[in-house]
Amino acid sequence: MVVGQITTGHHKVVVGTDGSAHSDTALECGFEEASLRGARLEALRAWSMPNSSESPEGETDPEEVEAEHRVELEEQLAGLRKQYPDVEVERRLVRGGAAPALIRASDRADLAVVGSRGRGGFHGLALGSVSHTLLHYGICPIAVVRPRPAETPA
Template sequence: MTGPIVVGVDGSGRSLRALIWAVHEAASRGRALRIVHVLSPAHEYAVTAEGHAGELGQRDKGVVAEATMIAEEAHPDLKVTSALPTGAPPAALLSESEHAHTLVVGTRGTGGFGSLLLGSVALQVVGHAACPVVVVNQLTTGHNRIVVGTDGSAHSDAALAYAFEQASLRGIPLQAVHAWIRPGLHAMTTGGALDEAATRHREDLAKWLAPLARRYPEVEVVKDLPEEDPMLALARASDRADLLVVGSRGRGGFRGLALGSVSHQLLQFSQCPLAVVRPHPAPRSD
């Protein structure tokens, strides 16, 4: 992945938290920061109204100017660019993702990026972005832990790779969570069948982690195999993490589904910033 760290801003408090996360991510990776504030299509008509046009233009420019100032004050050497595209937020964000290393947004806002992210826009942006998307609900630091959910799917493999990279970059441990349910969903399943299932899941997790553990030997890996619903396990783990990483969908998703049920629910229930990662598209042969 190449390109800048792109962050969507709208002047809200949650947008500010997304900006702060993006600034530190860009600085830690030595990448440029691109600040994007999307103007509503209605803005094109509003600018023709005398007086009102100037007010809208000043506010929009002010949002970008303030975000730029915050970024440059935090990291004076950081390269910062900005854009004010007009159109629907999903289309603008997806376009930006084509050239971004990471796209960062807040969970709610003043009618821009964040306020839509808990609705249909989440399925379009998080599920279809060409780069990892980090959704910042609240900033968390000091836990010194990255948490990643894994189930052996291609999306899960992409999440693992991103999580290992983040843990290595930050020099902190990685908690790999593989939640599972008893065979046949029967709570009374016991004895040999249960032991066999538990062993199989432990072996699967070790197999999924092995290639990346060899690539990042400096990363301490904590294996976590809770016997519970994946969403509940990951939401609980996010309460003790600085970043939660998941694939955009896993083994339980339907073909063509934009966003899996677990990642969709975690947009609302994660207690730390949530990174949603999709597999890299296969290279074209033409």
């Protein structure tokens, strides 16, 4: 955890999630912190349109892509919402980069939680680009969490 600036009074924990195992761990930590603090949890998922080479049909409808991300986010949150029924959950989908979205969200949060790395990057790195950027520019305290060794993805 890095505390560069202490923000209070927002009663919100923001968690960056991309559907990876690292973001599952971040969500678990975020729910626990929100429950302990009596705060709301904002699950933030940034998304972008797939490259044309990733879409065999050619044109991809942005509304369909966003709907797919919304469904994935709901599935990722389902078990934790049952485990922490006291935590009010806000779901936020943002089209664009994760780092800028999380930096903006950190201005309205008492804590931001992210995984140590997400879907991209190199497996040997301790921090991904999003967590690294958030540590430098985030407004509130930042927690970067890693899965426990038994949970570490291959």
